Amino acid sequence: MRILVTGATGQIGSELVPALREVYGRDNVVASSRRRHGSLGDPFVELDVLRRDELERVVRDYKIEAIVHLAAVLSAKGEQDPALAWDVNTNGTINVLEVARANKVEMVVIPSSIAVYGPETPDNPGDIAVMRPKTIYGISKVVTELLGEYYYSRYGLDVRGPRLPGVISWKTPPGGGTTDYAVEAFYEAVKRREYTFWVRPDTRLPMIYMPDTIRAFLLLMKADSSSLTVRFYNVQGMSFTARELADTIRKFIPEFKADFKPDPLRQRIADSWPKSIDDSRARRDWGWKPEWDLESMARDMIENLRRVLVGSG
Template identity: 45%
Template sequence: PSPQRCFHFHVQLDARCLSRFGQSALHRSCSSTAVVDQEPPKILITGGLGQLGRGLASRRLRARYGRSSVILTDILKPTAAVVKDGPYRFADILDFKLLQEMIVNERITWMFHFSALLSAVALALRVNIEGLHNVMELAKQYDLRLFVPSTIGAFGPTSPRNPTPDLTVQKPSTIYGVSKVHAELMGEYYHRKFGLDFRCLRLPGVISADTAPGGGTTDYAVHIFHEAIRNRAYKCYLREDTRLPMIYIDDCLRAMVEVMECDPRLLKQRVYNLQAISFTPAELAKEIRRHMSNFQITYEPDFRQQIADTWPQVLDDSRARADWGWKHLVDTPDLVELMLQYLSHHYEFNAGRVAN
């Protein structure tokens, strides 16, 4: 879908959430109690063309701090819509000097570091480890506020699964999870040793309608909606009873902004779990059938089942809720309604373009 369609849809969602849940959640949120900098931050986003970066820039940060205050970076060629939306620069996370020049020339004060690889072990080690070290050194050197997302994949088979607390054993089974544990520990070390303002959220599976589903373990919860609209059927690669934590994209983006805006004195730790909703494929399919009675789902578990069996079923995010007022707004019924509504419009719109 076009950026304009995506943007208007999410503006409507925000208004809907506020009308349904009222203003109380916002009054309790950290952003309403934070000591916000007098001068708006100048923000750099690495890996900006992924699932989180572009939405964070266009729907949250640029709307809040100004179009020119947020610079997206990536190694991909941007679309015309990306360039029109705001500043975009080529930046290889492994090129320390290029990043340094950009931080200095653009007077960057905040950085969101999204550049990461899920697999391809040799390259993932370089991007996820060396790239992170570059970012942390620059954040330390230039006194930046730094956000690095973590993941439920940072836990492993020896971690308690329901609920999974903030502080527990972490022995992940994937290279992505290993690199995220490394990022968490390095951020905490740089904070203790050098005073780096490091902030990190362990994200559940992120569900969004305006990015295509990948092949990740939690991506079934996006793919299922596309297949429901197109074929009224879905073949799931996880067992029907596989419970995993999830979050809708708007809640996820809001959480990242809230924790970055938060008064440092309210943050009692550097890394927080983030929980919104948890469901199984069978529960999600049942909710879809409330809107689409002829929807069918079958199950053929593959290698991703073994990964899912080592991950949390529910994250304990009580510390995030207590320390900086985190509260999700979109529950499972809302999620299903919104995803089906959006994707129905998307496929109807594209079908109309083809017909014309």
């Protein structure tokens, strides 16, 4: 399968592209982003998803059969520039879906986000639950999901995607989401032994470690279409409070000092999201099961960040 990945230089793409190349072959995975940076090798093309004509040219030139659409403006960054977030997240998605439909692309994979939920969503929501988000990012992700379902039922385009919680990783810094504190805490713990969380200590959110995120993408992409009962599936790795994260980091870095100074905007976003999500349908339909919990993730994050940031194991 020849795959185009949009927004490939971000937090997820920089690890998903190598994993896809491993499975589908290097030359079959074309990475793209607005500008070339980071360590992704060729094939790579500069591609702005708002340019439908360029997108179409790339899909034709490379005989693309599947698109993994990662280009987006995330939650916290989206609140700085709501018009841009709306434009990239909804018009970028329409462009991808239209080009896919017109060029007989077989599959479009688009990650959604727990940001589709809102304060009216009941605890531990399943895949079909109340979705009244309060951020422009969440609103654009609801639209993305609805468009994906529409292109599937109207045109038979196989659109599917994991609905992700906060993704934690050490290779590429996150791009401006509300859960980024959970990544920054590790960086700062390793670099300076202290971190000021921008949320209250009791803030609990669902999260997932990058290796599980990559596995979720690969499993969902391999799943037989006949086994899918929805197009967007909750996947969760773990759920923890900011204080539990600080306490777990302290098991490995005993001097770690955590402060909590909530930032009103991002705290409000965090408070509007569910504390955990129900991913039982993904488990049933395509065998999803996370492999990493808070403690095993913390050990792995700290080992790797020590190696890359301070050069000791």
